Amino acid sequence: MHQMKNYMEEIVIGALDDILKDINMCHCERCKLDIAAKALNDLPPQYIVTQKGEIYSKINNLKIQFEVDVISAITKAAIIVKRNPSHE
Numbered sequence: 004m005h006q007m008k009n010y011m012e013e014i015v016i017g018a019l020d021d022i023l024k025d026i027n028m029c030h031c032e033r034c035k036l037d038i039a040a041k042a043l044n045d046l047p048p049q050y051i052v053t054q055k056g057e058i059y060s061k062i063n064n065l066k067i068q069f070e071v072d073v074i075s076a077i078t079k080a081a082i083i084v085k086r087n088p089s090h091e
Contacts, residue, residue: 004054011049014073015042022077028085037089041080046072 019035028034049069 005052006054007050007052009043009048009050011043011046011069011073012039014069015039015046015077018070018073019077022074023081026078026081026085028081029088029090031090033089034084037084038077038080041083042073042076045076045079 016039019039023030
């Protein structure tokens, strides 16, 4: 079975915790999802079509190409969410 996937989602989610460990802010699930959503809105989608089992190997091979952009987008999104959290 083939599957279409925006692998940028996997890259952002995979990098999120590592980047946020150095930022003094709330690390609840809601804030992390808000940061991921904001970062993904600022990054170009990278869609691939693959068989289900192949998707992770393709993601790992292409992740390095986008690493700097992903770090920048997550950091900017974290600053925005930290200043304007969606909860009390």
